[in-house]
Amino acid sequence: MRPKMSRPLRESYTAAFVPGDTITGYGVARVVDSSDPRLAPGDLVWGITGWEDYSVVTPPATRLLSKISHHGVGEGAGVPLSYYTGILGMPGLTAYVGFHEICAPKKGETVFVSAASGAVGQLVGQFARLAGCHVVGSAGSREKVELLKTRFGFHDAFNYKEEPDLGAALKRCFPDGIDIYFENVGGAMLDAVLLNMRVHGRIAVCGLISQYNLADGEKDAVRNLAAVISKRLRLQGFIEPDHKHLYPQYEAWVLPYIRDGTLAYVEDVAEGLESAPKALIGLFHGRNVGKQLVRVADDE
Amino acid sequence: MRPKMSRPLRESYTAAFVPGDTITGYGVARVVDSSDPRLAPGDLVWGITGWEDYSVVTPPATRLLSKISHHGVGEGAGVPLSYYTGILGMPGLTAYVGFHEICAPKKGETVFVSAASGAVGQLVGQFARLAGCHVVGSAGSREKVELLKTRFGFHDAFNYKEEPDLGAALKRCFPDGIDIYFENVGGAMLDAVLLNMRVHGRIAVCGLISQYNLADGEKDAVRNLAAVISKRLRLQGFIEPDHKHLYPQYEAWVLPYIRDGTLAYVEDVAEGLESAPKALIGLFHGRNVGKQLVRVADDE
Structure with missing residues (x-):
């Protein structure tokens, strides 16, 4: 996110932020409504979302959203949703x-x-x-x-x-x-x-x-x-992004290690959208301990 | 050769020169006498030799000498011996x-x-x-x-x-x-x-x-x-040196291009052993045009 704030953005592989537009980053979200046959209301997704309570994602950006299938009850029990912004993302x-x-x-x-x-x-x-x-x-x-x-x-x-x-x-x-x-x-x-x-x-x-x-x-x-x-x-x-095709292989490899406790994973959660700028700035001072997250809404 | 003159030689893959010892480098030479069954008197070789008229090369350094088989009359005609310090070396x-x-x-x-x-x-x-x-x-x-x-x-x-x-x-x-x-x-x-x-x-x-x-x-x-x-x-x-095993493949690939004139090759020849230090120093001022050589003896 930091290079996207630099102008001229000559050394980044991604488009610069446009002042006035919503700041985007990796997040986890629930689909409220969708015209994409791949995504139905209620689905959980991870990928590029906005620093906002509700995001409108239009094609082709919708392809940057991946459906979350290993959360909640059943097979995926025990994997926190937030992991899809980190160890599973x-x-x-x-x-x-x-x-x-x-x-x-x-x-x-x-x-x-x-x-x-x-x-x-x-x-x-x-x-x-x-x-x-x-x-x-x-x-x-x-x-x-x-x-x-x-x-x-x-x-x-x-x-x-x-x-x-x-x-x-x-x-x-x-x-x-x-x-x-x-x-x-x-x-x-x-x-x-x-x-x-x-x-x-x-x-x-x-x-x-x-x-x-x-x-x-x-x-x-x-x-x-x-x-x-x-x-x-x-x-x-x-x-x-050059290696997205390896995600299924990675997910299959890592999930058992998460579930059986072989892998530890530490998150640093900032509460509320209003804390996001401070959390981002904190990264450059090493204030976070573990993966820096911002909780915008409750998990469920 | 230049890094071998720096002390401490912490960043080189090769041993430092020892003051008082003969300076060595890549050269072409004729075998005068040999106890190595691979090399007979009269053979031409390329590899690490000394800045001197006659070099004594003892094992294991003899393995750094390669026999020259494509020079002179017959199949290899037209390939100057000096090329084995450059395009063929x-x-x-x-x-x-x-x-x-x-x-x-x-x-x-x-x-x-x-x-x-x-x-x-x-x-x-x-x-x-x-x-x-x-x-x-x-x-x-x-x-x-x-x-x-x-x-x-x-x-x-x-x-x-x-x-x-x-x-x-x-x-x-x-x-x-x-x-x-x-x-x-x-x-x-x-x-x-x-x-x-x-x-x-x-x-x-x-x-x-x-x-x-x-x-x-x-x-x-x-x-x-x-x-x-x-x-x-x-x-x-x-x-x-990590890729020596590719030399036969390279030689077979490059020889036809040399013989048919597809590849040009330019040498800058300094005459006489006494010109060697000046020739080496000249490299760092860009004085040479093409591969810098020092001719110590006549070709034949």
């Missing part, structure tokens, strides 16, 4: 694609995740552990670091704000180097990681949150790209 | 692997090559044209730019030293963007290229010659990495 598929498809992890490899307690990071860490990797995360508070180690199964974690030398912190956590870096922040962290990667390492470039609020001329310098050659690294940018 | 395989294996070009795609008149660049440009791509190169003098357009078949070329705005130069040459960038220089050029890449573009990171003479703290800043996400770019570093 865009962030979940992002973590799955970025880690499993882009990084092609092998058992025993070392994995580093930045912004590791966020919506995507907390999942990547757990997916990495499930894949038999040694996984370490960074976050911006002691509370988050504890969460990484106690809830999300990271083997180790550090608070980047308390590390005077990020390279030394990485060296301490990865004495033999990093095979896979799941990049959510950019800037100084990326520069430090480059020097600590192992030969043939892979970097999934998912987000650069440290950079989004900087003007073009202020973006942090990355100076250690020579490591890309000497270590034969691959940096791969990706976005979830 | 490490730079040739580098260009082949970097372009065909790393970039996976498709007919009709757009390709940009920096340092395009150098040992590798001049080959990448011609390989790209053979693959049906639209290819543009940059170089550092008018003479080189002419060479790109008249000898190496680049569709267009520019002198980066005469362009006040590299981004504008790229926009002029690639109004619809760049699918493939073959990176030889780094720094400001990479930053400008990132903003001109197309969605799903690929960047083969082969060299960063603009950076090798800078101290760690002086390396040029790359600030436009956000494009890696928005355009879903892949940056892949590579070195030729």
